[in-house]
Amino acid sequence: MYQRSYFFGEEYGDYIADKEIIQRNFRKRFRVLRGFLGNLGEKSLFEVGSAYGFFLDIVRDDFKSVSGIDVAEEGVCFSRDELKLDVIRGDLLNCDLGERKYDVVCMWDTIEHLAKPQRYLEKIGRHTERGALLALTTGDIQSLNARLRKGKWRLIHPPTHVHYFCKETLTRMLGNYGFNILYSEHCGFHRSLDSMANAVLTLHHDRSWLYEVLKTTGILRLNAYLNLYDILYVIAKKE
Secondary structure (H helix, E strand, C coil), X not given: CCCHHHHHHHCCCCCCCCHHHHHHHHHHHHHHHHCCCCCHHHCEEEEECCCCCHHHHHHCCCCCEEEEEECCHHHHHHHHHCCCCCEEECCHHHCCCCCCCEEEEEEECCXXXXXXXXXXXXXXXXXXXXXXXXXXXXXXXXXXXXXXXXXXXCCCCCCCCCCCECHHHHHHHXXXXXXXXXXXXXXXXXXXXXXXXXXXXXXXXXHHHHHHHHHHHCHHHCEEEECCCCEEEEEEEEC
C-alpha cells in the first residue's frame, strides 16, 4: 500500500513538492517536544514511519544521533541517497535493533496504520530506558469533528488506517507498556491546497477534471493552516 503512488497521487498530491510545508508542521511539533527534553546533544532519536526523512532532516543537528525506519522503499532510498540519513527499510517488528537504546522515539501519524500497535509499543519499550520519551500524533475518534462526521470523517481511511484512538484509549495502551502521558493536545497543521484538492476531488472520478483545471491556475501552490481539533499530539514518558 505504501508504494510511490501513495505519496504521489493517492494520499498526497506530490509529497516531495510539499517538503517545505511538511517540515513546517514538523518544526511546530518539535518546538513542543524539545520543551520536555534536556541536553539534546547527548540524546539519540529514532523515528518509526520516517517516510522521506523530512522530520529527521530538520532535527539531525540537534541530537547526538537520529535514525529511522519505514516500509516505503522509495522513501527510504530518498532519505539515504538525497538526505544522507541513517534510515533502514523494513517492519520494526521484524528488525533486529541489537542492544540499541533510544532517548526519544517519534511516531508521526503512524500508529493508526499498524495492524498490531501494541506489539510496536512493546518493542519500543525494550529499546528505551526509564525517562525516555515517546511522541506521537494520530486522529482523535472522540473529537467533535469525528463524532459529527461519523463515517465521513476524513481520517476514516481504510485500508491504510486500521485503528482509531482517543486520549483514553491511548492512555491505557501506552500505560500497559510503561509510558505515562505528560502532554496531550490537539494540534493543527499546514497543508498545501494541491494536497487538499487532490484528496477531495480525485476521490470522485467525475470531478478529477476540476483538479487538473485548478492545477493550471497555480492556486494549488498556496497552503493553509487548519486546526479541526481532531488530531491528538501526545508525549509520554517511560517510567
